[in-house]
Amino acid sequence: MTDDSNTADSRVRDADAWAAAEKVGTYEWGFTTDIEQELAPKGLNEDTVRYISAKKNEPEWMLEWRLKAFRIWQELPEPDWAKLHYPPIDYQDAYYYAAPKAKPKVGSLDEVDPEILRVYEKLGIPIEEQKVLAGVEGARKVAVDAVFDSVSVATTFREELSRAGVIFMSISEAIREHPELVKKWLGKVVPVRDNYFACLNCAVFSDGTFVYIPEGVRCPMELSTYFRINAENTGQFERTLIVADKGSYVSYLEGCTAPQRDENQLHAAVVELVAMDDAEIKYSTVQNWYPGDAEGKGGIYNFVTKRGLAQGARSKISWTQVETGSAVTWKYPSCVLNGEDSVGEFYSVAVTNNYQQADTGTKMIHNGKGSRSTIVSKGISAGKSNNTYRGLVRVAPSAEGVRNFTQCDSLLLGDQCGAHTVPYIEVRNPSATIEHEATTSKISDDQLFYAMQRGLSQEDAVALIVNGFAREVLKQLPMEFAVEAQKLLGISLEGSVG
Amino acid sequence: MLQIENLHATVGETAILKGLSLTINAGEIHAIMGPNGAGKSTLAYTLGGRPGYEVTEGSATFDGQDLLALEPHERAAAGLFLGFQYPVEIPGVSNLQFLRESLNAQRKARGQEPLSGAEFIKLAKEKAALLRMDMEMLKRPVNVGFSGGEKKRNEMVQMGIIDPKLALLDETDSGLDIDALRIVGEGINAIMRKPDKAVLLITHYQRLLDLVKPDFVHVLAGGRIVRSGGAELALELEEQGYEAVA
Numbered sequence: 028m029t030d031d032s033n034t035a036d037s038r039v040r041d042a043d044a045w046a047a048a049e050k051v052g053t054y055e056w057g058f059t060t061d062i063e064q065e066l067a068p069k070g071l072n073e074d075t076v077r078y079i080s081a082k083k084n085e086p087e088w089m090l091e092w093r094l095k096a097f098r099i100w101q102e103l104p105e106p107d108w109a110k111l112h113y114p115p116i117d118y119q120d121a122y123y124y125a126a127p128k129a130k131p132k133v134g135s136l137d138e139v140d141p142e143i144l145r146v147y148e149k150l151g152i153p154i155e156e157q158k159v160l161a162g163v164e165g166a167r168k169v170a171v172d173a174v175f176d177s178v179s180v181a182t183t184f185r186e187e188l189s190r191a192g193v194i195f196m197s198i199s200e201a202i203r204e205h206p207e208l209v210k211k212w213l214g215k216v217v218p219v220r221d222n223y224f225a226c227l228n229c230a231v232f233s234d235g236t237f238v239y240i241p242e243g244v245r246c247p248m249e250l251s252t253y254f255r256i257n258a259e260n261t262g263q264f265e266r267t268l269i270v271a272d273k274g275s276y277v278s279y280l281e282g283c284t285a286p287q288r289d290e291n292q293l294h295a296a297v298v299e300l301v302a303m304d305d306a307e308i309k310y311s312t313v314q315n316w317y318p319g320d321a322e323g324k325g326g327i328y329n330f331v332t333k334r335g336l337a338q339g340a341r342s343k344i345s346w347t348q349v350e351t352g353s354a355v356t357w358k359y360p361s362c363v364l365n366g367e368d369s370v371g372e373f374y375s376v377a378v379t380n381n382y383q384q385a386d387t388g389t390k391m392i393h394n395g396k397g398s399r400s401t402i403v404s405k406g407i408s409a410g411k412s413n414n415t416y417r418g419l420v421r422v423a424p425s426a427e428g429v430r431n432f433t434q435c436d437s438l439l440l441g442d443q444c445g446a447h448t449v450p451y452i453e454v455r456n457p458s459a460t461i462e463h464e465a466t467t468s469k470i471s472d473d474q475l476f477y478a479m480q481r482g483l484s485q486e487d488a489v490a491l492i493v494n495g496f497a498r499e500v501l502k503q504l505p506m507e508f509a510v511e512a513q514k515l516l517g518i519s520l521e522g523s524v525g
Numbered sequence: 526m527l528q529i530e531n532l533h534a535t536v537g538e539t540a541i542l543k544g545l546s547l548t549i550n551a552g553e554i555h556a557i558m559g560p561n562g563a564g565k566s567t568l569a570y571t572l573g574g575r576p577g578y579e580v581t582e583g584s585a586t587f588d589g590q591d592l593l594a595l596e597p598h599e600r601a602a603a604g605l606f607l608g609f610q611y612p613v614e615i616p617g618v619s620n621l622q623f624l625r626e627s628l629n630a631q632r633k634a635r636g637q638e639p640l641s642g643a644e645f646i647k648l649a650k651e652k653a654a655l656l657r658m659d660m661e662m663l664k665r666p667v668n669v670g671f672s673g674g675e676k677k678r679n680e681m682v683q684m685g686i687i688d689p690k691l692a693l694l695d696e697t698d699s700g701l702d703i704d705a706l707r708i709v710g711e712g713i714n715a716i717m718r719k720p721d722k723a724v725l726l727i728t729h730y731q732r733l734l735d736l737v738k739p740d741f742v743h744v745l746a747g748g749r750i751v752r753s754g755g756a757e758l759a760l761e762l763e764e765q766g767y768e769a770v771a
Contacts, residue, residue, distance in 0.1 A: 476575050477613035479597040480606075481627035481687065482634070488598075491626060495617030495666065 070119045073097060076230050079124045083199045083234075086206065096219045096229030103223045106357075109386040110415045110447060113328060113355050116293060123231045123264070191247050193277075194239040198266050201237035208239055212270055216299035216336045216363070224295040224330035224357070228264045232297070235266035240275035240306070249505055251280035265296040271306035273339065280508055282313040292317075294353075295330045304339030304366070309347070311504050313512050316352035318519075323382025323411075326354025333360035334390075337369035337398070345372040346389065347503040349512040351519040354383060359417065361390035364398035371400040376497040376512070378519045379412030379444070388418035388449075393429040393459070402433040405497045407516070408444035409523035415447040420461060422454045429459040437467040438496050440489070440523045490517030526551045526691055526723050527572075527592075532583035533748075534564075534571045541567040543748035544583070549691070549723045556726040556734055556759060559745035560767045565727045566610060568745070569695045573607040574600050587691070601627075602634035604690030606683075608697045610727075612676040615667035620679065621649060623667045624686050631687065652685030656712045673700035681712040692717055693725045698733035710736025731763040 068075070076097050080090040105116075188195050194205060201209050219229045240246050271277055294316065300308050310333075319326025329352075335344035346360040362371030373389035391400035400420065408414040414437065422429045437446035448465050470492050478488035494501065494513050501509050527549040534542040541564045549555055559565055571578045572585060574597035585592040587603060595603065615623060629639040640648065653660050656678050668676050677697055684692055694713070698706055714737055717724045726737060734742075734756065742758040743750045746767065752758070 471613075472576065473611075473613045474615055476573070476597060477609065478615070478623070478627070480573050480575075480601055480609075481623070481683065482598050482601040482631035483627055484596075484598050484630065487626070487630060491618055491623065492615060495615055498617035 069122055071121070071123055071231070075123050079231055079233065082124060083202075085199070085202055088206075088210070089202050092214070092219075093230050096226055097231075099220050100223065100226040100230055103220065103226055105223045109357055109417070110413060110449075111355050111357060111384050111386050113384075116328065118227075121293060124233055187247065191244055192241040193244060193246055194237065195250055196237055198232070198235040198237045198268060201268075205237070205239070208270065209237065209268065212268055212299065212301055214299075216301060216334050217297050217332050222332060225297050225332040228266060228295045228297040228332070232264040232266035235268075235296075237267075238269040238277060238279065240269075240271045240277045242272040242303075243274045244272075245275065246277040249278045249280055251282070263292075263294045263296065265294075267296070267298040268301075269299070269308055269310070270301045271303065271308050271342075273303045274305040275303075276307045276309075278309040278311070278505060280311045280313075280505060282315070282508065282511065292327050293330070294327050296332070298331070298333040298360075300333075300335035300344055302335065302337050302339060302342035302344055302366075302369075305341045306339060307343040307345070308335060309345045310335070310360075311508055312346075312348040312350075313504075313508055313515060314348065314350045314352050314356075315515055315519075317354075318352045318383050319354040319381065321381050321410075321522075323354070326383070327352065328355045329353035329358065330355075331358040333358065335360075335362050335371070337362055337364045337366050337371060337395070339369070340367040340395075341369065342366045343370040343372075345370075345374075345503070347372075347374040347500065348376070348387075349497075349500070349504070349508075349515065350375070350377040350385060350387060351515045353385075356383075356385040356387055358385075358387045359389055361392065361419075362400060363392045364395050364400065366395045366398070368397040368399075369395050370398070372503075373400075373402045373404070373418075374500040374503045375403070375416075376405045376407070376500045376516070377414055377416075378407045378493075378516060379409065379414045380519055380523050381410040381412060383410075383412040385413070386415040386417055388416045390419040391421070391431060393420070393422045393426045393431070396426055397428045398426060399430045400432075402431070402435075403499055404433075404435045405500055406435070406437045406446055407440070407493055407496065407520070408437065408446045409440035409520055411443045413445040413447070415449060417449045417451075419451040419453070421451075422456050422459045422461075424455040426456050427458050429456065429461075431459070431461045433461075433463045435463075435465040436496070437465075438493065439467065439469045440520065486517070486521055489520055489523065493517070493520060526588060527725075528584075528586045529572075530584045530586075532568075532571070532585060533581045534567060535579050535581055536567060536577060540581070541748055542571065545745070545749055546583075547743065547750060549725060551690075551723055552720045553740045554718065554724045554726065554737060555741045555743065556728060556739040557743050557745050557750075558728060558759060558762055558767075563745045564748045565745055566695055569607055569610075569693045569725075569727060572600075572605065572693060573597060598630065599634065601687075601689075602631040606687055606689035606692045608677075608680045608684060608692060608694035610695040610697075610699065612668045612671075612680050614669045616669050618667050619665060620663040620667050620682075621646075624649065624663075624683060628687055648686055649682075652682050652716075655685055655715055656682045657708050658682050674702060674705045677701055678705060678709060678712075681709055681716070685712065685716045688716070690721065691723050691725070693727070695727045696729070697726070698728055698730060706732060707736060709733075713737045731759050734759050 076093050080093055217225050219226055238250060269279060302308050316327035316329055337344045344362045350356055364371050371391050377385045377387050379385050389402055402418055404416045406414040406416055416435045420431045435448045439446055446467055450463055452461055454461060474492055475488050478491060493516050501512055504512055529545060529547045532542050532545040557565055580593050592600060625645045632639055649663055650660060653663055658678055677700060701709060710733060739756050742754055744752040
């Protein structure tokens with residue numbers, strides 16, 4: 028927790044959280060907004076790729092990179108090793124580009140379409156940002172790069188950030204304004220042919236965020252991006268690239284919700300992080316895409332590739348995720364620990380309810396001497412859902428003195444859900460110390476009755492117990508996200524007991 | 526305050542309470558004693574509303590309200606507190622968070638304003654001091670890593686903070702050493718011995734009753750109250766055993 032100035036706000040939001048938790052059985056944020064949309068023609072071929080690139084006024088090298096990716100993608104098989112079941116995706120039956128129509132670029136969120144701002148309000152964009160928007164003096168600073176559907180509509184705080192030398196802009200802008208940085212790192216952490224979904228993203232990514240923190244700079248504020256799928260049948264192909272130069276630090280928050288839809292929506296994001304010597308990147312996610320209804324109808328398919336390269340000595344990459352949404356989640360935020368004494372962390376809470384399926388975990392690739400990693404995974408399954416932790420810890424032959432600690436805990440609510448733990452450990456250096464702990468437990472009737480006897484309703488009791496179970500992970504989140512995350516855990520599990 | 530009439534309750538297929546009647550008025554302290562398996566804990570759980578404890582006949586009225594029609598948390602908000610024989614652990618949730626949320630949920634149900642963080646901490650400190658419990662203990666997860674005696678003292682701190690009208694204390698004295706027993710006994714007196722409150726002590730031993738002097742003592746056997754009397758009945762039981770007395 029960074030400071031005390033926001034505790035009052037979080038109290039207010041705590042109250043909001045409990046109010047929200049009372050709305051049972053509906054996806055509160057399943058609304059749609061009426062904003063004119065510009066769509067690419069349905070389907071996916073080289074023309075689609077050219078259309079997207081042209082819409083974004085991209086230089087020729089970028090178009091070529093996309094086209095190459097598209098050709099590779101056509102050759103790649105769709106992965107089927109995860110413990111996930113979903114009908115085949117018809118990639119030709121979707122739109123790959125949607126942008127609010129002909130929006131002129133604006134300098135601040137004040138100038139953004141009020142309809143969009145209303146969406147953010149409904150989404151419960153943290154009060155800090157709303158205060159900032161209202162021009163409140165002394166409001167805590169969180170820079171928001173607002174991604175509405177596929178196009179960044181506004182970027183705040185750019186000036187203050189640029190004074191610090193921090194570059195924080197949409198990736199489309201970065202391609203035009205900082206081609207040397209983008210060229211140097213795009214696709215270097217997650218190669219184009221890394222996997223089917225990442226490759227698809229390379230071909231059709233619509234927009235996303237680029238961050239560069241120069242040598243020795245501690246980013247003066249937490250950076251945050253809100254994603255939202257708005258157009259029907261539009262896959263989201265976000266692309267994020269964060270480069271932290273020597274001795275720098277940045278904390279990045281990503282959160283998303285999506286409106287209610289009957290048809291499944293494809294989401295295939297790619298996030299690449301690079302940390303040089305002594306640099307640290309903390310990447311936090313609260314994911315609440317539409318999970319489908321109680322019968323398993325609808326919901327987002329979330330195929331995400333997130334990877335951090337701890338390239339420099341003593342560099343550190345820390346992933347924290349709270350995954351409550353999506354019908355299908357396929358996501359393994361990973362660390363490639365190349366630097367000597369580099370550090371990788373993965374803290375995860377994944378909640379599945381009803382018919383949700385999550386196959387999520389991490390990969391810690393230890394190439395650097397003395398590199399260390401910590402994995403704490405908390406899976407919560409309810410309803411008829413399936414929740415799988417899948418994690419790899421690999422130690423290269425040359426990596427002396429590696430340490431890893433892994434803890435996987437599963438909590439079951441009810442007797443029709445599944446929790447699965449699939450750890451892969453590949454150690455090729457005998458000096459490594461690898462620890463793996465796993466537990467599976469249920470919320471006991473004793474706990475529920477005890478909490479209810481003290482005055483909590485059943486749903487509040489479940490929320491309290493689940494938040495306690497996930498506490499180790501939640502406490503890793505920045506304050507403004509921790510409250511939101513607690514709220515989500517409670518909402519996600521409504522109706523799952525009794 | 527509490528009128529129990531001809532209460533029958535089953536757990537699973539087994540009938541445990543078989544026509545229990547008991548009236549507790551405000552300002553009174555009652556003790557229920559009885560052999561193992563007599564139904565003492567079942568009585569506490571049934572009154573608390575624990576799922577699985579099914580009332581098949583009879584009634585229980587609390588302050589004029591049909592207690593049996595209420596959910597467990599509604600019974601708590603109405604002023605019923607159950608001190609558990611085996612307090613439950615809730616990992617990752619601090620005692621303070623647990624109690625503040627519980628208390629404020631009760632207050633909300635009663636139409637009262639929630640306590641602010643500062644007000645709550647003040648209250649918690651006061652009650653912890655009463656039970657000579659270190660505040661640090663209250664910052665730790667609920668009952669996790671507590672000794673048996675600490676758990677029981679923690680129940681009494683909870684009772685102090687929640688400030689119920691009626692406390693059902695299920696073998697709160699078991700597992701306590703002599704010093705802890707005195708602290709708990711004094712705590713019960715300080716918190717509950719008031720004209721508008723009442724206590725039902727479930728116990729096997731006279732030693733708690735030396736500290737918390739009951740107005741009435743009942744012997745529960747075979748699912749019914751077979752004998753009632755004053756504080757002297759407990760002494761008689763201690764000397765002669767249940768079989769002779771009941």
